[in-house]
Amino acid sequence: MANNPGRLVCLCNHVTANEIINVLKAGAQTTFDVQQFTAAGTGCTRCVREINAIVEHHLATKKKDPQLKFDFEAGN
Numbered sequence: 001m002a003n004n005p006g007r008l009v010c011l012c013n014h015v016t017a018n019e020i021i022n023v024l025k026a027g028a029q030t031t032f033d034v035q036q037f038t039a040a041g042t043g044c045t046r047c048v049r050e051i052n053a054i055v056e057h058h059l060a061t062k063k064k065d066p067q068l069k070f071d072f073e074a075g076n
């Protein structure tokens with residue numbers, strides 16, 4: 001996965017990596033969520049593997065974020 005957030009991930013529905021990352025930051029948790037919010041991966045499905053990789057990378061990075069612990073402790 002190249003580190004170019006503006007790159008087109010889903011050619012069928014013209015969805016960029018940035019758009020996928022934005023829905024993940026907004027609360028999407030799964031590839032299915034990303035598909036619901038962006039339509040990425042709902043055409044030929046060739047890009048689903050890359051969407052999965054972006055979701056997994058985002059969730060792994062999120063777990064390392066100390067802000068999440070703070071939010072959890074604050075009851076948010």
Ligand code: FES
Pocket residue numbers: 009010011012013040041042043044045046047048
């Ligand atoms: S490239 Fe994403 S559904 Fe076809």
